[in-house]
Amino acid sequence: MNQPVIPRRLPLLAIRNAVLFPHLIVPTSVSRSTSIAAVEAALATEEKWIIALTQRDSGSSDPLGKDLFEYGTLAHVRRFVRLDSSLEINLQGLYRVRVENIQNNGRFLEADAYESVVARSTSPEIDALQRSIADLTERVQELTELKGTGNLVRLVQQIQDPLGQIYLLASLLSLDVQKEQRLLEASTQDELCKRMVEFLGYEVEVLNLREKISTQAASAMSREQREYLLRQQMRAIQQELGSHDSGQAELQQLREKLISASPPAEVLKESLSELERLEQINIAAPDYQVLRTHLELIAELPWKFSTEDNLDLERARSILDQDHFGLSEVKGRILEQLVVMKRNRTARDPILCLVGPPGVGKTSLGASIARALGRRFERMSLGGLHDEAELRGHRRTYIGAMPGRIIQAIRRAAARNPLLMLDEVDKLGRDFRGDPAAALLEILDPAQNNAFHDNYLDVPFDLSKVFFIVTANTSEAIPTPLLDRMEVVRLSGYTDDEKLHIAEAYLIPRQLQTSGLEQELCRFNNDSIRFLIRRFTREAGVRQLERVIGRVSRRVALAIEQNHPVAPDLSPTVVESLLGIPPFPVDARRPALPPGVAAALAWTESGGDVLYVEAVSLPGGREIQLTGQLGDVMRESAQAARSFIWSQHKSMGIDSNFFEHSGLHIHIPAGAVPKDGPSAGVTIAVALASLWTSRSVRSDTAMTGEMSLTGLVLPVGGIKEKVLAAHRLGLRRVILPAGNRRDIAELPEDVRLSIEFVFAETLQDVIVAALEVDELELRRQRSVS
Known part of the structure; x- marks a missing residue:
């Protein structure tokens, strides 16, 4: 009966591409962390024993028990040398073992080992087999480069054990792993x-055949033809194996595919010429596969095939409304294009750039537009792309060359007029390998892309029928020449009411289906959805809202499975019990602002935001300190605001000692987030006026606008996003430049009605509105104090 070699579990070393035989000493390099840990565990014991087991698949980097053979060798670690990231060890095979119960203890594999003895025999048949082994070994030595190793048979026969002789011979002949494992698993x-x-x-049979092929090839060569040795040998192999005809048949199929693909006449002529050259090249030549792969790409591209556009206006409107709520501007633009395509079949497709904060549906909108038009949809992300060849392809002279992403997308779509979405174009990189944005200039230029040149394809391809849609979080990061080629459509953030509708119509049904819940078991009402929107999210889009809804549905499902079901009608109280304490307070605005603090409205690539500008006086000195990771433009705005208030200090009743004998420190919290832009100028000026007049700004008031040194308030961008941010935060009074009055019309009606707007032409207007005091009262307050 088999017994464990030792009465405890042993560390296990998984070996790739080799088999360790008993009685042999083999040097091994160990680099995987689990393997190093197993060797270290073996070295920590007195016997230094470890199980050497071969992997079934050498490509597995983290093998489990099912990935290893059942039979291996118990080994002794004789020597080891520690390098930077690996161990060099010598393993001495001891016994053949059968391995069971392989497990990972968290650091390395370990298992039980049972000695598996090979049954010996002294029959005449064994003697005959051993003599055959000796004869065949001598023949192998004659036919291979092992001639210089001396008499291989005598070398092997120096080992007394007949099993050890075979194991040594197997290691010297470098058999493949499967054959070596079969020898190790032999039980008799x-x-x-x-x-x-x-x-x-x-x-011996393979070596004889190779010698025959070499002789045939050599006899057909003159002195000048010796450089074609490998090519002649492969031709002889093809004749021996009868594979020449099948190769010609495959090339004939490729010829038919090229013709049926109907590329332009020049492309077809060049392709057929290349195919004729391919027929003359030996299949083993380096150029063969490169040329064949290139021709297969040409044959698979949709040179003529286009899908038929569905120009049904009502169907398109229904699909767009079904998939997305709101987004009226971009939907209207798509319907306009449908009408143009219906009236003018030769009209070019527009190149739209959807700009908006994350989570508002830019990427998913592309798929909906494709469905509405009846076109095939392909998407590629450009975020972090820094190699121009990723778009334009690599030249075929490079090893591993591939076509660019554009041609690959056309190949996958199998139509020359797909809708191709280029995501996150504002996050393109640039380095010594080229500028991807420059490559996009040709791709997105209607005057050039009808003959787009991919370096790998190396023939012109018409991209004029492709409907390109580009997305970005902000247009400021897009190079101006590239932005000039696109029609920018801005997508703003959603209001609370819009988020409520989106959650009811899209997010909740999708998350309930994902969690496997029926609607009767998990019913959200308006109060609970608004509770999630206001207390668990602070975003312009709905991405985080969907995550929170998914978390609620999963916890309801978990409670049901654990026989602790919650009430199916989810009130805010039930939601809070499932999710815990909300991360955002009921009213996130500051309840009361001390003098020197004012709320600014900002516009970022994530949507609108509210920032508080804080200013304090510093006794002594006249320096100004600016903190909070402010950019150069914002620093200049702070300097201009201080200069303006200083120039107007008499009319505002501010003591000149503040400027002559006091320093100033301006800080904008969230110091880890970089901030820049001119729109905080009026807010900084108001904060300084509040500080030096000891008058507080109303806590429900926020403002935005660029200021000039003479006190004019200049219009700024992103008004809709900024006002929505103020609305989300509970600020109900907003001061805007008079030049932005027209932008109020873009706001949803419920937001317009719930916010008091004050429009200012000068900084004096802003200060009076923010501090709720006129100029005379400022003077009186200053003189009394």
């Missing part, structure tokens, strides 16, 4: 000898 001496005879016989 008779079986082991027979397998060795089989493997040696196969080696």
Whole structure:
């Protein structure tokens, strides 16, 4: 009966591309962390024993028990050298073992090992097999480069153990892993000898055939043709194996595919010429596969095939409304294009750039537009792309060359007029390998893309029928020449009411289906949805809202499975019990602002935001300190605001000692977030006026606008996003430049009605509105104090 080699579990070393035989000493390099840990565990014991087990698949980087053979060798770690990230060890094979119960203990694999003895025999058949092994070994040595190693048979026969002789011979002949493993798994001496005879016989047959092929090739060569040795040998192999005809048949199929693809006449002529050259190249030549892959790409591209556009206006409107709520501007633009395409079949497709904060549906909108038009949809992300060749392809002279992403997308779409979405164009990189934005100039230019040149394809391809849609979080990061080629459509953030509708119509049904819940078991009402929107999210889009809804549905499902079901009608109280304390307060605005603090409205690539400008006086000195990771433009705005207030200090009743004997420190919290832009100028001026007049700004008031040194308030961008941010935060009074009055019309009606707007032409207007005091009262307050 098999017994464990030792009464405890042993560390296990998974070996790739080799088999360790008993009685042999083999040097091994160990680099995987689990393997290093297993060796270290073996070295920590007195016996230094470890199980050496071969992987079934050498490509597995983290093998489990099912990935290893059942039979291996118990080994002794004789020597080890520690390098930077690996160990160099010598393993001495001891016994053949059968391995069971392989497990990972968290650091390395370990298992139980049972000695598996090979049954020996002294029959005449064994003697005959051993003599056959000796004869075949001598023949192998004659036919290979092992001639210089001396008499291989005598070398092997120096080992007394006949099993050890076969194991040593197997290691010297470099058999493949599967054959070596079969030798190790042989349970009897008779079986082991027979397998060795089989493997040696196969080696002799292959070597004889190779010698025959070499002789045939050499006889057909003159002195000048010797450089074609490998090509002649492969031709002889093809004739021996009868594979020449099948290769010609495949090339004939490729010819038919090229013709049926109907590329332009020049492209077809060049392709057929290349195919004729391919027919003359040996299949083993380096250029063969490169040229064939290139021709297959040409044959698979949709040179003529286009899908038929569905120009049904009502169907398109229904699909767009079904998939997305709101977004009226971009939907209207698509319907306009449908009408143009219906009236003018030769009209070019527009190149739209959807700009908006994350989570408002830019990417998913592309798929909906494709469905509405009846076109095939392909998407590629450009975020972090810094190699021009990723778009334009690599030249075929490079190893591993591939076509660019544009041609690959056309190939996948199998139509020359797909809708191709280029996501996150504002996050393109640039380095020494080229500028991807420059490559996009040709791709997105209607005057050039009808003959787009991909370096790998190396023939012009018409992209004029492709409907390109580009997305970005902000247009400021897009190079001006590239932006000039696109029609920018801005997508603003959603109001609370819009988020409520989106959650009811789209997010909740999708998350309930994902969690496997029926609507009767998990019913959200308006109060609970608004509770999630206001207390668990602070975003312009709905991405985080969907995550929170998904978390609620999963916890409801978990409670049901654990026989602790919650009430199906989810009130805010039930939601809070499921999710815990909300991360955002009921009213996130500051309840009361001390003098020197004012709320500014900002516009970022994530949507609108509210920032508080804080200013304090510093006794002594006249320096101004600016903190909060402010950019150069914002620093200049702070300097201009201080200069304006200083120039107007008499009319505002501010003591000149503040400027002559006091320093100033301006800080904008969220110091880890970089901030820049001119729109905080009026807010900084108001904060300084509040500080030096000791008058507080109303806590429900926020403002935005650029200021001039003479006190004019200049219009700024992003008004809709800024006002929506103020509305989300509970600020109900907003001071805007008079030049932005027209932008109020873009706001949803419920937002317009719930916010008091004050329009200012000068900084004096802003200060009076923010501090709620006129100029005379400022003077009186200053004189009294």
